[in-house]
Amino acid sequence: MSRSKQFEQRIARIHQLLEADGCAVTWNDRIPDPDNPSQPRQVDILIRRGDEVVHAECRSHKNPQDVKWIEELIGRRVSLAADQIIAVSDSGFTEGARLKAERHGIVLRSLHAVADAEVASWGKRTELEFCYYKLSHVQFQLEFAGPAPSPDRVGSYLAAQTSIVSSALNGSKYVINTISDPSFPLCIQTELQPSAPIYIDGVQVVTIKVRYEANEIRTRHLVPTVFSYGEAQSHGSTQALVETHDAMTVEIIKSKEQCLIHIDLSTLPPPGVDEIFAGVVYFEHVWNLSIDKMLLIGNQELPVKLSTFELVVPHTLQASQ
Structure with missing residues (x-):
């Protein structure tokens, strides 16, 4: 996704936090042209505040935005019958702009990096x-729909099919997550049915049983980069802070009343x-965080690498890797 589109999405999320309850914020919306209803017109961010319609237009450029863009937005407000236009820039505005x-009622907003002193305020x-779970003494036992292949063949198959091992172990973690106030180390035993057919030597796997001991590991990360969103004047008021992390896609948007996390x-x-x-x-130093302000995307079932595991067969415990 382009930098400009990412910028638009960030500003849309900021307004999702800042707008009052009942307002609708839509990124990359299309509305009919009042003079030609069959012709849709693109709006970076459309905000509906009851009967009031607000267009937020965004620019992510190296140089400050000049008067030419403001004049375009003045015409756009009239042409598309918007009640208000918000112009958002991450590079500021010229004095002429x-x-x-x-003079013409275009609202200017800026998103810019801030110093530690402002963050502290x-x-x-x-x-x-x-949170991660450290595993030890990992064991697998497979049940088949027919005569089981030899333990060596089963063990070799599991050692080669790391995606199956990852899926089974990621599926088992939900057993731990359902335990209220767990006391580690835990001994976990569970069985799962494959979500897609698995065959070893032509015989289908019906159930995968997993057993291991688990300890909890927690790693802490400070979110280092902070941006301020607010009035475009050099000493304008801050409406929201946006905290980001360069090494991962983490965005925490804070107003003085609540937070949104993406x-x-x-x-x-x-x-x-x-x-x-x-x-x-887990989050520290956030406030008034509600479920509808948590925007989680991506797959949380990350690949798993095992140093060793054991294969359990009837009356036999045999190392397979």
Whole structure:
């Protein structure tokens, strides 16, 4: 996705937090042209505040936005019958653009990096804590729809099919997650049915049983980069802070009243050898966080690497890797 589209999406999420309950915020919307209803017109962000219709148009450029863009937005407001236009820039505005916008009622907003002192005035930066489970004494037992292949063949197959091992172990973590106030280390035993058919030497696997001991590991990460969103004047008021992390797709948007969190789980730090990601993230220094303000995307079932495991066969325990 282009930088400009990512910028638009970020501004849309900021307004999802800032707008009052009942307002609708839509990124990359299309509306009919009042003079030619069959012709749709694109709007970067459409905000509906009851009967009021607001267009937020965004520019992510290296240089400050000039008067030419403001004049285009003045015409756009009239042409598309918008009640208000918000112009958002991550590079600021020229003095001419500011004067033109003020005269014609175009609202200017800016998103810019802020110094530690401004962040401190809002409170502490967000810290994330990711939870992983460290596994030991991992055992697998497979049940078949027919005569079982030899243990050597089953063990070799599992050692080669790391995606099956990852799927089974990621599926088993939900057993731990359902335990209230768990006391580690835990001994976990569960059985799962393959979501897609698995055959070893032509015989279908019906059930995969998993057993292991688990300890909890937590890693802490400070969200280092902070942007301010607010009035475009150099000393304008801040409406929201946006905290991001360069190494993973994490975005925490804070107003003075509430927070919105956007995370791509698949970009989180990968688990180490003999570990699984628990799918659990803890947040410090956030407030009034509700379920509808949690935007989680991506796959939390990250690949699992085992240093060793055992294959259990009837009355026999045999090392397979």
